Amino acid sequence: MENKTIKRIAVFTSGGDAPGMNAAIRAVVRAGFYYNLEMFGIYRGYEGMIQNEIKKLDSKNIAHILERGGTFLKSARSAEFRTEEGRKKAYENLKKHGIDAMIVIGGDGSLTGAHLFYKEHGIPAIGIPGTIDNDLAGTDLTIGFDTACNTAIQAIDKIRDTATSHDRLFFVEVMGRDAGFIAINAGIGSAAAATLIPEKKMPIERLIERLKARTKAMKTSNIVIVAEGGKSGGAAEIADKIKKQLPYFDIKVTILGHLQRGGAPSSSDRVLASKLGVAAVEGLLHGKYDVMAGVINNKVVYTPISKAILGDKEVDEDDFRIAKILST
């Protein structure tokens, strides 16, 4: 592996924000100071890199941010960074500030950007998985996933109260883009009647059978979790189909939406973010470039970004089985 002398590192957050991003920034900056490095923050992700929104950070910038949701460096999705000219502008701005290496905290799109940038301009880069979707390979969990699941489950508990009072069937849509990780966790954690995820097709007839069986078993209220990227459509679409076939059900739809992206990070996200922030700085100092720092079986591992972004991380077959056993 190449080994460059690294003195100045820039950190930024990109793509959809996730609870724990602030904790990761703090860990990166603190670890940088520990190793006597100069630390910079890039505001608004790749867009800010192109617009030269790059500032030197001191310890005051990162005081009391560990416990806060969102990202104080802000985040953006940049169309210009997808172009070669945009990336060239960004590179020139990094050079102006004498930046030797960068750490990007984000999801697959953000890591893809870092991978391309490294190939084109040779700036050493490490990724930290920060997304509520948990859809990156090379880590058991991504930062923000645990908090988002907790938020979803707490919201569903509240829906459960009113569903029970009125003997209703609720379809609750959760985020996750094309992945069903939040959905399957929320389904198990909230005793859902069924969980529909993009990775597994559940024919509408099977859902109908399940609901009928539950009615027979004297279950008067039901919650069905629908992952937003589901193959049979979103919660509203599925609710419409069920209404046509089972008109006696009193059906409601709730879309949890961006609620799942906010809030104070859970203890597990804080610890994960802290571990990965330190790991990213240490990785760069040990010449590990174009990789993502992740945690597998409680150990830090570095995975080539090209592998982490393949989109082949699968929902555990056993989780799906458990959800099924517990909902019949």
Ligand code: F6P
């Ligand atoms: O990737 C995180 C995520 O929250 C997805 O779960 C969701 O599909 C998407 O971002 C929403 O993006 P935006 O905030 O741009 O609408």
